[in-house]
Amino acid sequence: MSERRPTVVIVGGGFGGLAAAKALRRSPVRVMLVDRTNHHLFQPLLYQVATSTLSPAQIGSPLRSILGRYGNITILMGEVTGIDLERRCVVGNNADRQQVPLPFDYLILATGARHSYFGHDEFAAHAPGLKSLADAAAIRNKILGAFEQAEAEDDPSKHQDLLTFVIVGGGPTGVELAGAIAVLVGKTLRSEFRRINPASARILLIDRGPRVLASFSERLSAAAKARLERLGVEVRLGSSVEHVDEMGAVVNGERITTRTVIWAAGVAASPAGKWLQAPTDHSGRVRVANDLSVPGQPNVFVVGDTASLDEDGHPLPGVAQVAMQQGRYVAKLILRRLAGQPAPPPFRYFDKGSLAVVGKGFAVLQSRKVRLSGFVAWLAWAAVHLEFLGQSNLRVSVFVQWVWTYLTGTRGSRVIIESSAPPTCPVPTPAEAASPKSGP
Amino acid sequence: MSERRPTVVIVGGGFGGLAAAKALRRSPVRVMLVDRTNHHLFQPLLYQVATSTLSPAQIGSPLRSILGRYGNITILMGEVTGIDLERRCVVGNNADRQQVPLPFDYLILATGARHSYFGHDEFAAHAPGLKSLADAAAIRNKILGAFEQAEAEDDPSKHQDLLTFVIVGGGPTGVELAGAIAVLVGKTLRSEFRRINPASARILLIDRGPRVLASFSERLSAAAKARLERLGVEVRLGSSVEHVDEMGAVVNGERITTRTVIWAAGVAASPAGKWLQAPTDHSGRVRVANDLSVPGQPNVFVVGDTASLDEDGHPLPGVAQVAMQQGRYVAKLILRRLAGQPAPPPFRYFDKGSLAVVGKGFAVLQSRKVRLSGFVAWLAWAAVHLEFLGQSNLRVSVFVQWVWTYLTGTRGSRVIIESSAPPTCPVPTPAEAASPKSGP
Numbered sequence: 033m034s035e036r037r038p039t040v041v042i043v044g045g046g047f048g049g050l051a052a053a054k055a056l057r058r059s060p061v062r063v064m065l066v067d068r069t070n071h072h073l074f075q076p077l078l079y080q081v082a083t084s085t086l087s088p089a090q091i092g093s094p095l096r097s098i099l100g101r102y103g104n105i106t107i108l109m110g111e112v113t114g115i116d117l118e119r120r121c122v123v124g125n126n127a128d129r130q131q132v133p134l135p136f137d138y139l140i141l142a143t144g145a146r147h148s149y150f151g152h153d154e155f156a157a158h159a160p161g162l163k164s165l166a167d168a169a170a171i172r173n174k175i176l177g178a179f180e181q182a183e184a185e186d187d188p189s190k191h192q193d194l195l196t197f198v199i200v201g202g203g204p205t206g207v208e209l210a211g212a213i214a215v216l217v218g219k220t221l222r223s224e225f226r227r228i229n230p231a232s233a234r235i236l237l238i239d240r241g242p243r244v245l246a247s248f249s250e251r252l253s254a255a256a257k258a259r260l261e262r263l264g265v266e267v268r269l270g271s272s273v274e275h276v277d278e279m280g281a282v283v284n285g286e287r288i289t290t291r292t293v294i295w296a297a298g299v300a301a302s303p304a305g306k307w308l309q310a311p312t313d314h315s316g317r318v319r320v321a322n323d324l325s326v327p328g329q330p331n332v333f334v335v336g337d338t339a340s341l342d343e344d345g346h347p348l349p350g351v352a353q354v355a356m357q358q359g360r361y362v363a364k365l366i367l368r369r370l371a372g373q374p375a376p377p378p379f380r381y382f383d384k385g386s387l388a389v390v391g392k393g394f395a396v397l398q399s400r401k402v403r404l405s406g407f408v409a410w411l412a413w414a415a416v417h418l419e420f421l422g423q424s425n426l427r428v429s430v431f432v433q434w435v436w437t438y439l440t441g442t443r444g445s446r447v448i449i450e451s452s453a454p455p456t457c458p459v460p461t462p463a464e465a466a467s468p469k470s471g472p
Numbered sequence: 473m474s475e476r477r478p479t480v481v482i483v484g485g486g487f488g489g490l491a492a493a494k495a496l497r498r499s500p501v502r503v504m505l506v507d508r509t510n511h512h513l514f515q516p517l518l519y520q521v522a523t524s525t526l527s528p529a530q531i532g533s534p535l536r537s538i539l540g541r542y543g544n545i546t547i548l549m550g551e552v553t554g555i556d557l558e559r560r561c562v563v564g565n566n567a568d569r570q571q572v573p574l575p576f577d578y579l580i581l582a583t584g585a586r587h588s589y590f591g592h593d594e595f596a597a598h599a600p601g602l603k604s605l606a607d608a609a610a611i612r613n614k615i616l617g618a619f620e621q622a623e624a625e626d627d628p629s630k631h632q633d634l635l636t637f638v639i640v641g642g643g644p645t646g647v648e649l650a651g652a653i654a655v656l657v658g659k660t661l662r663s664e665f666r667r668i669n670p671a672s673a674r675i676l677l678i679d680r681g682p683r684v685l686a687s688f689s690e691r692l693s694a695a696a697k698a699r700l701e702r703l704g705v706e707v708r709l710g711s712s713v714e715h716v717d718e719m720g721a722v723v724n725g726e727r728i729t730t731r732t733v734i735w736a737a738g739v740a741a742s743p744a745g746k747w748l749q750a751p752t753d754h755s756g757r758v759r760v761a762n763d764l765s766v767p768g769q770p771n772v773f774v775v776g777d778t779a780s781l782d783e784d785g786h787p788l789p790g791v792a793q794v795a796m797q798q799g800r801y802v803a804k805l806i807l808r809r810l811a812g813q814p815a816p817p818p819f820r821y822f823d824k825g826s827l828a829v830v831g832k833g834f835a836v837l838q839s840r841k842v843r844l845s846g847f848v849a850w851l852a853w854a855a856v857h858l859e860f861l862g863q864s865n866l867r868v869s870v871f872v873q874w875v876w877t878y879l880t881g882t883r884g885s886r887v888i889i890e891s892s893a894p895p896t897c898p899v900p901t902p903a904e905a906a907s908p909k910s911g912p
Contacts, residue, residue, distance in 0.1 A: 070886070070887065071886075087529045087885070088527070088889055089887050090527075094887065096664035096665075097664070097882065100665070101663060103666075106666045108623065108624045109617075109620040109623075109624060132626070165887060165889045166889050177549075180548075180549040181549075183549075186572070223540065224537070224541070225536075225540070227546070428872075429869065429884075432868075436865055442537065444865075444869075445528075445529035446510070446529070446534040447509075447529050447532035447534065448549075449532075449605045449609060
């Protein structure tokens with residue numbers, strides 16, 4: 033054990049990769065954790081950054097401040113481009129664009145998933161998704177910027193386009209975004225503009241299926257939909273987005289003119305399946321064995337959103353709990369194997385339940401036995417998310433912000449920060465003092 | 473008074489513009505406040521965002537949340553491109569790049585200043601300055617990214633270049649940045665890396681003059697320099713930066729290889745002087761009359777960093793206090809003139825004193841009678857900055873963060889957020905397990 037510790041390379045510092053790394057701390061392996069960013073992202077609250085309640089740093093914890101004190105863990109910020117299974121190397125680019133290999137004895141791929149444009153990747157330019165802090169900052173700039181542009185726009189006929197927000201996808205992310213935008217316009221921004229009425233904003237939530245929050249019970253889906261509609265959100269079910277461009281979207285043949293389309297639909301797994309040349313499901317997730325290893329590669333594991341595993345005939349959902357439990361499972365399996373102990377029983381997901389927020393002070397909660405909607409579910413949501421947020425200083429600051437926002441409507445992070453050159457925004461003629469020389 | 477209220481256009485929501493707008497709230501004028509961003513920036517703490525102690529939102533307050541509740545104030549986010557004095561219009565571009573005029577009866581220009589590259593604007597690409605939240609985020613990414621790149625770099629000979637930080641300018645911004653970087657590497661990052669020792673970072677502070685903090689007394693300058701040196705900062709006085717490129721800087725003929733040069737020197741005023749075609753000083757500041765009006769334009773005023781005014785034979789310094797007092801003065805003057813009252817006496821600056829922080833728990837304080845350096849000055853600095861920060865929720869969150877950082881060394885905002893595509897960073901071979909097939 034003392035001579036040469038085996039190396040476990042973990043790619044991805046999300047819920048799955050971080051859980052594996054934590055379970056391997058202070059153990060007789062060297063851990064190399066590779067991530068494109070320097071932080072673990074608490075994705076369940078990303079919509080609150082996109083709607084300016086929380087700051088990016090409140091849900092992004094530097095991987096080094098979580099794991100840096102454990103001497104057997106090395107953290108590398110970098111981009112993985114492939115895997116060489118023969119030589120047992122992860123391959124990445126260095127700063128000079130040269131390929132450099134990172135050898136492993138065990139490999140855990142926890143590279144996650146993004147949303148899917150269902151074959152229409154050209155929508156991406158006009159309908160950003162929400163997966164990273166950069167995404168959230170871009171969407172926040174877009175939403176807040178729309179109100180600024182409308183206020184500075186002389187021509188009232190352009191106001192409604194600017195104040196129309198289309199959210200594609202009725203899963204938890206879409207529902208939470210739509211509800212948060214509704215509260216933003218109805219409470220926070222209400223009395224701060226002179227030429228526009230923020231509360232006149234139109235918020236549309238589009239989904240192909242027959243109900244929102246399809247993974248919840250029908251009763252909870254209906255409760256969420258009713259709550260969204262009470263907040264002023266137009267919920268359009270059974271509706272397909274056929275086209276998106278800079279002028280708006282086409283939904284079931286109808287053109288909706290808007291400057292803001294946000295994409296929260298579909299799942300496209302990371303390219304881990306391509307790296308491994310392993311069988312994948314229709315979303316690109318690697319079909320793993322019931323010990324989460326890649327068939328034929330007993331030392332290579334895939335966990336979380338980029339793994340595909342059925343349990344009792346149903347695929348496991350792409351949620352944080354699955355990824356965390358899988359990360360811990362693989363860490364335990366590796367340590368047992370190294371200690372010469374028998375393998376653990378096949379992976380089983382323990383479903384602790386699901387939660388989704390709708391607007392302010394309202395959530396839906398579904399666990400094995402409980403179905404709950406309303407304020408109590410929202411308290412449960414808040415408690416669970418604070419519990420899982422991890423670092424105690426973040427817990428305190430998020431809790432304080434939530435109480436503050438709940439009581440006053442004030443958001444914590446309403447700055448528009450454009451990188452590099454500031455945008456050229458309109459400085460209009462006030463309508464009530466139009467310049468005499470304007471006109472054709 | 474009831475028929476048509478005169479319009480006061482204020483360009484710039486910094487200390488001067490915001491003070492003027494606040495002083496005109498609930499008064500018998502219409503106020504149009506135009507800013508390129510949506511927030512008032514508390515610039516004195518910008519270096520703490522650049523060194524990852526504070527989040528951008530902790531020092532950026534939306535102008536609408538400060539002023540939005542006053543019905544006579546309209547806030548417009550936009551870019552001003554010129555002034556038409558004949559037609560009494562501020563000219564800006566709208567979203568379609570058409571010029572649109574904004575008529576005024578009174579105009580207050582509070583458009584600030586940037587740093588100056590002393591005629592070498594080509595340095596800008598490699599030596600960013602620190603004036604906006606976007607600047608601070610870029611510098612934070614650069615500093616934190618340098619440590620990430622070094623940790624991921626196989627070749628130890630490249631480590632020292634990455635871990636060398638050159639700060640140009642020994643004024644308060646340069647001194648505060650250098651001290652904060654020294655504390656960052658010596659405390660926060662100390663034990664989180666495996667291949668590099670963050671404490672081995674080299675921090676250079678360069679200034680052309682004979683001492684740092686030249687606006688303070690000689691004794692305080694010497695105390696600040698001694699403190700910087702104790703923190704490990706190399707202070708190079710009487711040194712000129714002759715060249716900056718992607719490989720580093722040339723200082724007094726010596727090439728210093730580094731990836732990080734930060735520019736905190738010089739003053740270049742906004743183009744307000746050009747817009748007005750008014751006489752300016754060598755930094756481009758508009759020479760104003762002693763009531764802050766532009767000579768020959770009794771209804772046009774310039775305040776803050778973009779105004780040039782001598783008092784007792786010395787030019788007023790470019791600090792927040794001057795801008796705020798000038799903004800309030802002009803607001804008062806306009807209201808008196810509208811009310812038919814006599815003009816106020818010429819503007820006089822009341823100097824409440826100056827403060828600068830050096831590292832952790834140490835500041836220098838200079839006011840009319842007091843000269844102080846050390847911990848007590850630092851407490852005074854903290855109290856004054858919390859007092860002036862404005863909104864009470866920000867005060868609380870900044871105070872809590874400072875206490876937390878002081879006690880634990882933990883920073884509040886250490887996320888690297890790259891806009892759009894993630895950077896390609898190195899994934900190296902671990903030095904201790906080099907691939908057998910590497911080499912020429």
